[in-house]
Amino acid sequence: MSLRPNPPCLNPQTPPPPQSELDNIRRYDVKAIANYYRRRPWKVLGRALEVLWSFGFFLTCLLWDQWTHQVEYYKRQRAEDLRELLTKLGPTFIKVGQALSTRPDLVRRDFLEELIKLQDQLPPFDNDLAFQLMEEQLGMKVDEAYREISAHPVAAASLGQVYRAMLFSGEEVAVKVQRPNLRPRLSLDLYLMRLGAEKFGRFLPLNLGHDLTLIVDEFGIKLFEEIDYLNEGRNAEKFAENFHGDAEVKVPCIYWQYSNQKVLTLEWIQGFKLTDIDKIRAAGLDPSNIIKIGVTSGLRQLLEHGFFHADPHPGNLFATLDGRMAYIDFGMMDQLEPGTKETIASSIVQLINKDYLALTEDFIALGFLAPNTDITPIIPALENVFGSAIGQSVQDFNFKTITDDFSELMYDYPFRVPAKFALIIRSLVTQEGLALSLDPNFKIVEVAYPYVARRLLTGESPQLRRQLIDVLFKNGKFQWQRLENMLSIARSDTKFDLLPTAQLGLQFLFSEEGLYLRRQILLALTEDDRLHTDEVQRIWGLVKDDFRPQELVNVAWNAVREFSLAGVSTILPQR
Template identity: 70%
Template sequence: MNYSSSDAQKRNTEPIRHYNPRSIAQYYRYRPWLAIFRSLKIIFYFGVFILQLILDKWFNQEENNKQKRAEQLRKILTKLGPTFIKVGQALSTRPDLVRKDFLEELIKLQDQLPPFDTKIAFNIIEKELDLEVEDAYKEISSQPIAAASLGQVYKAVLHTGEEVAVKVQRPNLLPVITLDLYLMRLASAWVAPFLPLNLGHDLGLIVDEFGTKLFEEIDYINEGRNAEKFATNFLGDDEVKVPCIYWRYSTHNVLTLEWINGIKLNDLEGIKKAGLNPSDIIRVGVTSGLRQLLEHGFFHADPHPGNLFALTDGRMAYIDFGMMDQLTEETKETIASSVVQLINRDYEALAKDFVNLGFLTPETDIRPIIPALEKVLGNAVGQSVGDFNFKTITDDFSELMFEYPFRVPAKFALIIRSLVTQEGLALSLNPDFRIVEVSFPYVSRRLLMEESPAMRKRLIEVLFKDGKFQWERLENMIAIARSDRQFDLLPTASLGLQFLVSEEGDYLRRQLITALIEDDRLHTEEVQRLWTLIQPEFQPQKLFNVALQAIRQLAIS
C-alpha cells in the first residue's frame, strides 16, 4: 500500500514549525529567567575555555596544550547541545577560519556524537507512529548505528522485507534550539557594531538564515519531501542515488527511509578496496553538485562525509536532506556567467555579477574594486585553471572583505559552505584535485548547449564586449568544454545553427557578420584557429547523424 506525506501528517497533529524570531523573542521576553540561566551556562563554559587559552599563552604552553584545548572545545559544544553542535559543524568546513588542530576535532561533530537512551528513542517511535516498535519493524538494532546533533539512526527491517534506516529526533529539541537562537540573535546585535561594517551588517540576518534552516532540518516531514524533490531532479541519472521514503513509518520526529550500503567519501582505503576509482567518484560528486546549483537550483547544503557515500557500482548516494536551499533562475544564470567571467579574467563584468548576486550593493562604485579583484582572483587562478582551487579563492577573497564593502548574502553562505566541503572531500581522495578541472568544462558546456533564452542571453553577454565579438573567449570555452568527456561539439553546433537561422537569432547574425569584418579586415586568422580546434570533431559518420537528426526535426516542425 502507498502512503503520502499527508498520511503522515494526519497522524501527527502538531503543525509544521517555522522559525519566527519575533515570536521567539516575545516568548522569552516574559520568561527572562530561562534566558539568564542559559546565558550563564554558555558564558561559564566559554569563559573558562578562553581563560585557559590566555594562560597557555602567558606560560608558553600553547604548543603543548593545543590538542587538549581542541578536544575541550569539541566537548563544550557537545555539552551545550544541538545548536552549538550545528555551529561547530559549520565551522568544521571552514579551514580559512579555524586552525588545523581545532578543525580536526570539530570534524568529529559531524558523526561522532554521544547517543541518547534507546528506551527513550523507542518510546518516541511508538508515540509518533501510534504503533508498537515490533509492529512497525520486523527487526531493529538494539543500539543506534549513528548519532548526530539532531537525532540518531537505527537499522531496521520492515515486515515486507525492506532494509531501512530509522531516524529518531532527540527529545525536547525545539525548546533548546529556540532559546539558543534567541540568545544568538541578541548577541549578534551587541557584537555587530564592533565588527567591520561589511561583516557585522548582516550578522542578524545570518543568524535568522541559520535559524530558518535549523527549523527546517528538525522537521522530518520536510526532510522527506526534500528527498523526493531531490530524487525527481536526478530521475534517470545513473550516477546519483537517493533513498526512498517510507511515509507510513514517518512523522515530524521519526523518519524511515531506504538503507544505503555505501562507503564514506573520506574513506580512501575503503573506496580503493571496493575497486572504485577515486577520480571518478570526485567527478560524480562535483558534477552532481554543479547540477544542483546551476540546473535544478535546489541544492544539498550539508554535504559532509556522513551524508555522502560511494556505492560499489560507482554511484554517489546522498542522504540527510534536512538542510536544502533553492536558487532563482536569475541567480543560477548569474553564477554560471560569473564563472565564465573568471575564466576570461573579465573583472569588470565579474564585479557587475557580484552586484547582481548581492555581494555588493547596487550603489557601490565598482571602479576601485575591479583592480583589487584582478589582483586577488588573478593570483588565485594563476597561469592555468589547474592552479586554481576554491579554498584559495575564499582565503584570498576574505582579505578583500576588510577593505571593500563586500558582504556575503545569507543564501551564499550555504553555497560557499557546500562548495568548500565538497572540495575538501575531493582533496581527501586526491590531494592534487582542482575543482575547476571539472567545474569549468561543465559550466562552459552548459552555456554552449543550453537552449533556454535566458542562458542564450548570458552566452551572448560573455561572447560580446563593448559591441565586439570576443574570438578568444569562444576558443577558450570550446577548448575547456572539450576537456569534458560528456561534451559533444556537433549537437552543440547544430543547436547554435538552429538558433542563428531563427527569428530570435537575428541580432546574433548581424553581430557575427560585423565581427568577421570589424577593424576593416577579414578575421580569417581567428576563424582558422577555431577550425583547427574543432576539426577533430567533424567526422563523416557524426556529420551524417547530425544532418539526419536536423532533417527529422525540420520535417516534424
C-alpha cells in the first residue's frame, strides 16, 4: 500500500490562544482539575444535581416497572430512555455508554442495542458554531481552506462531527470538528466521577483488583488524548508507518495544513461500515476475507507493533471498495512494551496447549497476578474455566466465553485487570463481535492461532525465540507433539512460507544464542534411550512438500555463511 503524500505544508496551523484556564490543561491532570473546581463549588454542585436527578428519575422508572410487573412491557422504552439520558448528559457519559455497548456480559440485550447507537448515531451541533471553530483553528475562512464542503455534517460522534469536503488541490477529505466547550465539560464530569469513586467506590460490589479511581484516571487520560486532534494525527501517521506496504490495510492520509487541536482534515475513505453486510456483498466483496484481515491486523498491532487501536467499534472500521480494511479515528490508541507483546503470544500458545502452570506464570508476568501470589489453587481453577471454554479442539474457542468465565473467576481469586489490558480485552471482544455479525460461524482462533504459531516459528526477536524454547521444552523434555501441531496449524495459512522460517531457524541454531537449543535437540532425539525417528518422520512429512532439494541446500548455505568458521564450530558437541 502506498500512502498519498501530504500537501506542501507539513505543520499544523498555530492554535488560537486559550479561552479559559482549563484550555491550558492539555493532558489529564488530576490536581490541576481538582484545584480549578474547588474554587468553583457552585459549578460542581449544579452538575452533580443534574446527573443525580437524571439517573434518579431513570432508576425510579425501572423500580416502578418491577413493582407493577411491567418490566417486559416497558423494556424497549427504558432502553431508549437510557440512550437519550446519556446523550443529554453529554460527551463524557456518551463515552461511558459506548464502552458499555461492547460489554454484552454486563448489559442487557435490549439496552445493548440502544447503546450501540451511541457509536455513530448522535445529534450534531450547530453548523455555524462548527464553521466558526474551523476558522478560529485554521486561521482562514472555510471557503479559503476548502473548495467544497457539505452544508451539513455527514456523521456526528460523542466528541465531534464530520463534514465531507474537497481541497483546492482536488483531494476529497473528511473534516472533523470538535464539539464546543468540550474540555471544561469533560473536566467537570471526570472530577465528579473521581470524587464519587473516591468516596463510594469501596461500597460497590466490584472486584477490580485496584482502586476505582485508577479506572477513572485511565478513562480521563484517554479522553484528553482523544480531544487533541494533533495527537490523533500523529497516531494515524505512526499507525500508517507500521502498516506501510501492507496491501490489505488502509490508513487515511492527514492534511496537516488544514488541521489543528480541534479540527482534523484527513483523506476521505470510500467504503462501507463493517455492519453493512448487504452493501459489502453487493460490492462483490467477501465478508470472510474482510474478517480475516481485521483479526490479523489486530493481532499484528498487539504482537508485532505493540501500538494498537483501542476503539475498533463499527463506526471506525470500513471495508474499502478494493477489499481492504480501513481504520479511522486514531484518538484512542495505546502502546505495549516489547516484553509484554512476547508474553501475550506465549500465553495464547499456553492456553491452546492447556499448559495452565505456564499460563499462570504468564499472568504474573503480565500483571494479572501479584508476583508473590500462591498459584497452587489458581491452576486447577484456570483449568476448569479455560478447559471448558476451549472444548475438545481449538475450533471451539470463543473469546467472549473466555472473558465471561474469567470475569467470574476474578471474584474468587486475587486477579486484577491492568488498565492497559482492559483496553486490549475491550478491543478483542469488539472485533470478535464484529466478525460474528459478518459470519455467525466465525472462530477467532482459526485466524489467531496460525498467526501466533508463525510468529513463534519465525522467531524474529530474542524474546520470541525464548518463548519458542519455553513452548517446545517442558520439564526438560522436547514436546514433539507441540512442534507438530504448530507446523500443521501455521501451514494452514497460505501466506506462511516455511523457507525463510527454516533459514532463520538454522541461523539461530548456528549462533552462540542457539547453543542451549542445539544441546536440547540432541537430547530430545535420543531421550528415553531411543532415537525418535517416528516423530522426525511425521514432522518431515508435514514440511517436505515445501522444500525442493536445491532450495534446501540454498537455505542451509545462506544460514551457514552468516557466520565465521569459529561461529559454525560452536554447533559441534563439546567434549
